[in-house]
Amino acid sequence: MxxxxxxxxxxxxxxxxxxxxxxxxxxxxxxxxxxxxxxxxxxxxxxxxxxxxxxxxxxxxxxxxxxxxxxxxxxxxxxxxxxxxxxxxxxxxxxxxxxxxxxxxxxxxxxxxxxxxxxPVAWLITKVKTTPIEPTKLENEVKQLLGDLTLFIETKKNEQKTSSNIEIEPVIPDNKRINYWFPHENIRYELGIILGRINQIRDDDIKNFCLCAFSQILKNSSIWLMKSVKPTRDLKKQPIDPLSTFKRHIKRMLKGNKELFEIMPDHVKKNLxxxxxxxxxxxxxxxxxxxxxxxxxxxxxxxxxxxxxxxxxxxxxxLGYAKDVTEFREGxxxxxxxxxxxxxxxxxxxxxxxxxxxxxxxxxxxxxxxxxxxxxxxxxxxxxxxxxxxxxxxxxxxxxxxxxxxxxxxxxxxxxxxxxxxxxxxxxxxxxxxxxxxxxxxxxxxxxxxxxxxxxxxxxxxxxxxxxxx
Ligand SMILES: C[S@@+](CC[C@H](N)C(=O)[O-])C[C@H]1O[C@@H](n2cnc3c(N)ncnc32)[C@H](O)[C@@H]1O
CATH class of the missing domain: 3.40.50.150 (Vaccinia Virus protein VP39)
Structure with a gap:
């Protein structure tokens, strides 16, 4: 026995x-x-x-x-x-x-x-998960980010002239693998705008927080076959709308940050x-x-x-960690x-x-x-x-x-x-x-x-x- x-x-x-x-x-x-x-x-x-x-x-x-x-x-x-x-x-x-x-x-x-x-992706996620950010400061910055993105993307979608003075340059890596995984031009553009706006954030912790949310929505926004543990394309897949998924996810993350901020002992937080x-x-x-x-x-x-x-x-x-998968596999x-x-x-x-x-x-x-x-x-x-x-x-x-x-x-x-x-x-x-x-x-x-x-x-x-x- x-x-x-x-x-x-x-x-x-x-x-x-x-x-x-x-x-x-x-x-x-x-x-x-x-x-x-x-x-x-x-x-x-x-x-x-x-x-x-x-x-x-x-x-x-x-x-x-x-x-x-x-x-x-x-x-x-x-x-x-x-x-x-x-x-x-x-x-x-x-x-x-x-x-x-x-x-x-x-x-x-x-x-x-x-x-x-x-x-490096593990590093980004870990860094963000272990760094509590003062909740009000983070919420204000995220509110501003989401507001800018909504206004900018909606205005573009409706082909209106931007009434505000928001300037965002899309950041879309020049790499044919991007088109392979993200064949829809509008999705590539929207992701590029989100990344472009995140890059404008000055505070490193807040920027990384937003990059982590961005990273999390990439699979859903692509034609990656979701349940597969091997990279497989699903040509029938309808990728989700990046901005609304990003918004939903980052709002969940805000709650998570608040909880971490509350439960992490003060002396640890202050001397991280x-x-x-x-x-x-x-x-x-x-x-x-x-x-x-x-x-x-x-x-x-x-x-x-x-x-x-x-x-x-x-x-x-x-995020520019590697140009191709072969290089990325090193180590x-x-x-x-x-x-x-x-x-x-x-x-x-x-x-x-x-x-x-x-x-x-x-x-x-x-x-x-x-x-x-x-x-x-x-x-x-x-x-x-x-x-x-x-x-x-x-x-x-x-x-x-x-x-x-x-x-x-x-x-x-x-x-x-x-x-x-x-x-x-x-x-x-x-x-x-x-x-x-x-x-x-x-x-x-x-x-x-x-x-x-x-x-x-x-x-x-x-x-x-x-x-x-x-
Ligand atoms: C099973 S996962 C660890 C998951 C972790 N326990 C968690 O809860 O997220 C194994 C990890 O080993 C990492 N890894 C592979 N080769 C490595 C190496 N040479 N040095 C350090 N980490 C490596 C992988 O990137 C992967 O993140």
């Missing part, structure tokens, strides 16, 4: 948990892989971590609903780890911060937050620079001193799953589009076995998996460097299958981290709460499907692996 982690440890008295500090160069020689697989195989689902009773409203409170982001985790999960493993003023870090869930929760609970992400570091950077190089971080809470990218660069290309194109871990990389071995036998098995079916994918596990290992080394002794790394990760070969990310991460000088603190198996549980994904469109021929398995469970630096 499967057991919860604490019960398993009691029953087996596992040496992996009671491990003492050892030399980091010397890999563990016992039946490590067998033991790890046994732990995972015998692990029962921990319903306490499923947060099944939470509504969408609960998980998108304050600034959490500002922007969609693939595979973001729920704030309550991050918050529980933060409150359990840290005290006020300690440093919490997320090396794959995505849209900043961990950072928001850290600040709101009075901890210092450090996060990086290679994706001392409490927050959020950078566009590689997780391999964290902006933290050695032994300074008390807790890491993160969910890393998956291998060949979400292509974050592809998914955020509309924002990247409009993303887990991408199938990686250039060849040099590395000197993965400290996981399980990883080697999976790569060997997969190479019989697809060389390209097996190489992507090798790169992925190696790069993740480098990130774990960096996490080890920045963590304090006894500091915890809580990593949310699920397993998957590629070409019907199981890719046991969680087990591989545990083995690698044990070999880098961590010990297991706790492992939680949690159901991914979803009303309709996706079972498979079509590898062509990336859409969830019930088609059993699809060759990529979507996971029903994920793990929170909690490792401790020893």
């Amino acid at each position: 499967p057991l919860l982690f604490e019960e398993l440890v009691k029953k087996n008295n596992s040496p992996l948990v009671n491990m003492k500090k050892r030399s980091m160069i010397e890999p563990i020689k016992t039946n490590l892989q067998v033991e790890i697989l046994q732990i995972f195989n015998n692990l029962a689902e921990d319903t306490v971590w499923a947060f099944e009773d939470l509504s969408r409203k609960d998980t998108s409170y304050a600034t959490h609903g500002y922007h969609r982001y693939p595979a973001k985790f729920i704030p309550q999960l991050a918050r529980r780890c933060i409150e359990k493993y840290t005290t006020i003023d300690e440093i919490v870090c997320d090396p794959f911060m995505g849209c900043g869930t961990t950072l928001v929760e850290s600040l709101v609970s009075g901890r210092k937050a450090v996060g990086v992400d290679i994706n 620079k001392d409490f927050l570091i959020a950078e566009k950077q590689d997780a391999i190089n964290l902006p933290c001193e050695d032994n300074s971080v008390s807790l890491i809470v993160t969910s890393p990218p998956y291998v060949t799953s979400y292509e974050y660069a592809d998914l955020h290309q509309l924002t990247a194109l409009w 993303f871990i887990g991408s199938i589009h990686k250039k060849e990389s040099v590395h000197d071995g993965i400290k996981s036998e399980l990883a080697e076995q999976e790569i060997k098995e997969l190479s019989k079916k697809s060389k390209r994918e097996s190489e992507a998996v090798r790169d992925y596990f190696f790069e993740m290992q480098q990130c774990f080394e960096e996490m080890y460097r920045v963590l304090k002794l006894k500091g915890k790394a809580c990593i949310v990760i699920g397993n998957t299958e590629l070409k019907k070969v199981p890719i046991l990310n969680a087990e591989v991460f545990v083995e690698t981290m044990l070999n880098l000088g961590f010990k297991i603190h706790k492992i939680v198996k949690r159901r991914i709460p979803s009303k309709i549980l996706p079972q498979t994904r079509d590898s062509k469109t990336g859409r969830f499907t019930s088609n059993h021929k699809a060759d990529r398995l979507a996971y029903a469970y994920e793990y929170i692996i909690m490792m401790e630096k020893i």
